[in-house]
Amino acid sequence: MIVELTDPTDGRISDYTSLTDVQLRKAREPAEGMYIAESSRVLRRALAAGHRPRSFLLAPKWLDDLADVIAEYPDIPAFVGAPGLLESITGFHLHRGALAAMHRPEPLDVEELLASVRRVAVLEDIVDHTNLGAIIRSAAALDVDAVLVSPRCGDPLYRRSIRVSMGTVFQIPWARLDTWPEGIDVLHRHGFVTAALALTEDSLDLQELAAGDHPKLALVLGTEGEGLRPETLAAADCAVRIPMRAGVDSLNVAAAGAVAFWACRPRGC
Numbered sequence: 001m002i003v004e005l006t007d008p009t010d011g012r013i014s015d016y017t018s019l020t021d022v023q024l025r026k027a028r029e030p031a032e033g034m035y036i037a038e039s040s041r042v043l044r045r046a047l048a049a050g051h052r053p054r055s056f057l058l059a060p061k062w063l064d065d066l067a068d069v070i071a072e073y074p075d076i077p078a079f080v081g082a083p084g085l086l087e088s089i090t091g092f093h094l095h096r097g098a099l100a101a102m103h104r105p106e107p108l109d110v111e112e113l114l115a116s117v118r119r120v121a122v123l124e125d126i127v128d129h130t131n132l133g134a135i136i137r138s139a140a141a142l143d144v145d146a147v148l149v150s151p152r153c154g155d156p157l158y159r160r161s162i163r164v165s166m167g168t169v170f171q172i173p174w175a176r177l178d179t180w181p182e183g184i185d186v187l188h189r190h191g192f193v194t195a196a197l198a199l200t201e202d203s204l205d206l207q208e209l210a211a212g213d214h215p216k217l218a219l220v221l222g223t224e225g226e227g228l229r230p231e232t233l234a235a236a237d238c239a240v241r242i243p244m245r246a247g248v249d250s251l252n253v254a255a256a257g258a259v260a261f262w263a264c265r266p267r268g269c
Contacts, residue, residue, distance in 0.1 A: 001074060002063075005081030008088045013079055015101035016057050019159060020091035022129075026155055033104045035157040037167075040065055040097035045167030051102050057090075058098035059083050066098055096163075104157060108175040110148065110183075114190040117145035117173075118266055120218040121257065122187070122194075124180065124228055125152045131224065132156060133164025134254035140168035142261035147174040148183070148218075181232040187218045188237075195264075196220040196236035197256055198228050199249065203241040210263040219260050221253055 005013065015034060018024055029035050034054060037043040040062065047053065047069065056078040058066060063080065070078045087093050114120070121139045126132050132154045139147055147156070153176070154161060156169050177183035187194050193214045195204075209217075220236055222228035233239055242251065242259055251259070 001077050002070065003077045003079050005079050005085060008085055012077065013055075013057065013089060015054060016090050016099060018091055019099075022158075026158060029157070030104065030155065035102050035104050035155075035162070036159045037100045037102050038096055038159050038163050040069075042162055042167040043098065043100040043102075044069065045170050046100065046102055049170035051105060051170065054101040054103055055079060056098055056100050057081075057086065057094075059086060059094060062097050108173055110175045110177060110186060111190075113146050113148075113173055113175050114186065114192070118216055119144045119261075119264070120146050120148060120187070120192065121261065122148045122150075122183075122218050122220040123153050124150045124220060124232060125223045126221065126253065127152070127154045128224060129154050129158050129160040130164050131252070131254045132158075133161040133169070135221065135257045136161070136165040136172060136174070137168045138254065138258035138261055140165075140172040142258065143265040144172065144219075144261050147172060149174065149176050150180040150183070151177060152180075181229060181235045184220075184232070184235040190216065192216040192218040193238075194218045194220060194236040195238050195240045196222075196228050196233050197241070197260060198222065198233055198239045199241050200233065200239040203239040206240055206242050206260060206263050209238070209240050213267050217264055219257070219264060221257050221260075224253055 037046045053073055053076050058080055060080055121144050136147060136156060156174050162169055184194050195209055242256060
């Protein structure tokens with residue numbers, strides 16, 4: 001259902017207002033049970049994953065590109081407006097095709113999720129949405145079965161996280177832990193070896209961890225700068241480091257995650 005827009009204060013498009021206000025959107029979107037999918041590729045992946053749209057927002061030039069999607073959801077409004085009008089609504093220029101306001105899926109149960117997986121990425125307090133999306137993309141590509149995020153971690157369904165993940169956040173199951181680092185106990189109850197990526201005096205080399213080919217392994221990644229909390233390191237089964245050369249002491253957390261996921265993938269993958 002195509003709806004022509006002329007008024008940026010139209011109440012029907014409130015889902016799309018102030019998209020550049022990170023703090024506002026982080027609080028508002030989960031509370032309202034929605035998220036924003038940015039670009040035609042990402043929104044198609046969301047739809048393919050079974051997520052339900054609330055509405056679409058696009059410039060006229062993208063109508064042909066999304067004609068099949070709009071036709072598939074004839075009762076869902078597709079708001080169409082001039083680029084300048086859309087920018088005044090969202091706060092940025094829409095140059096990736098279109099936006100969709102999507103119904104947020106029901107959260108997954110951590111216990112049920114852990115009962116059926118072998119490799120898990122656990123993210124502690126990673127609030128940079130670019131890093132969050134990049135880690136999820138690597139996890140999906142490199143045989144990680146699920147992602148767990150700490151209570152203070154960023155939202156995997158925040159617009160920038162989704163975009164950087166290239167929509168792979170819709171492919172890999174993820175869940176938010178209720179408490180942390182107490183959540184490590186949940187992993188232990190399900191038989192996971194927990195390996196914290198950190199530079200400590202007793203850190204194992206990544207190759208040593210990978211050689212163990214643990215049936216169930218959780219790789220714990222901490223936020224940039226401060227790294228993992230001391231309490232997390234104390235609760236984990238071991239600390240692990242990626243050997244470095246040329247005086248470099250660490251990698252960006254997303255790069256480190258990709259290296260660790262690849263090295264520790266189950267044999268035969």
